[in-house]
Amino acid sequence: MQIKATDGSGEFDVYVVEPSQKPAGAVVLIQEIFGVNDALREQARWVADLGFFAVCPDLFWRIEPGVQITDKTDAEWKHAFALMNAFDHDKGMEDLKATLASARTLKGSNGRAGTMGFCLGGRLAFRMGIESDADINISYYGVALDGLIGGLDRVSKPLICHVADRDQYFSPEGRAKLDQAALGRDKVTIHHYNADHAFARPNGVHWQALAATIANGRSAEALAKYL
Numbered sequence: 001m002q003i004k005a006t007d008g009s010g011e012f013d014v015y016v017v018e019p020s021q022k023p024a025g026a027v028v029l030i031q032e033i034f035g036v037n038d039a040l041r042e043q044a045r046w047v048a049d050l051g052f053f054a055v056c057p058d059l060f061w062r063i064e065p066g067v068q069i070t071d072k073t074d075a076e077w078k079h080a081f082a083l084m085n086a087f088d089h090d091k092g093m094e095d096l097k098a099t100l101a102s103a104r105t106l107k108g109s110n111g112r113a114g115t116m117g118f119c120l121g122g123r124l125a126f127r128m129g130i131e132s133d134a135d136i137n138i139s140y141y142g143v144a145l146d147g148l149i150g151g152l153d154r155v156s157k158p159l160i161c162h163v164a165d166r167d168q169y170f171s172p173e174g175r176a177k178l179d180q181a182a183l184g185r186d187k188v189t190i191h192h193y194n195a196d197h198a199f200a201r202p203n204g205v206h207w208q209a210l211a212a213t214i215a216n217g218r219s220a221e222a223l224a225k226y227l
Contacts, residue, residue: 022108025227026053030117035067129159146174149181
């Protein structure tokens with residue numbers, strides 16, 4: 001499907017996988033720097049198998065629509081980082097809020113919707129926990145989240161963070177600041193894993209089955225509870 005950008009600049013594509021039974025809640029899946037690629041589509045099928053709509057907006061549409069990159073070659077990594085460096089995070093947040101609103105009104109939706117993001121998407125899911133009305137937000141190895149902790153006072157719905165303790169994109173000092181900032185906040189839950197960045201990316205170079213299975217189980221339980 002397509003969604004109109006709220007700034008009037010055009011429409012962006014959204015990959016949707018529907019659950020077999022409805023009504024159902026919706027999960028806005030937020031991409032890594034590789035676009036709505038095969039790995040994200042596999043995660044979307046998993047979310048649909050759990051019983052939810054999986055809704056995956058193309059956040060790079062203003063730069064290069066339809067990007068589908070893997071993590072397997074140096075050229076693809078350079079391409080992905082170039083896209084990330086050109087990406088306007090605030091415009092991306094506008095697109096995510098528009099996607100969230102649309103997800104609530106899908107035919108067969110029960111009106112509840114949350115987000116789940118990975119890497120770049122993990123950072124944006126964290127921001128959605130601060131800046132949107134999503135019913136739940138789940139961040140997988142969000143990048144440099146310590147720079148966003150000043151907004152945690154605004155979190156009113158469950159925010160779950162899956163943190164990789166060998167993540168080169170999120171320093172040990174930053175992870176410690178996040179843990180400290182989350183203390184005493186009943187809506188914010190931090191889970192740590194002895195794993196590298198992107199441990200839950202299907203078929204990814206840093207896939208770690210044990211950490212991914214535990215994290216995904218926690219996510220599934222939370223989605224069932226709140227959506």
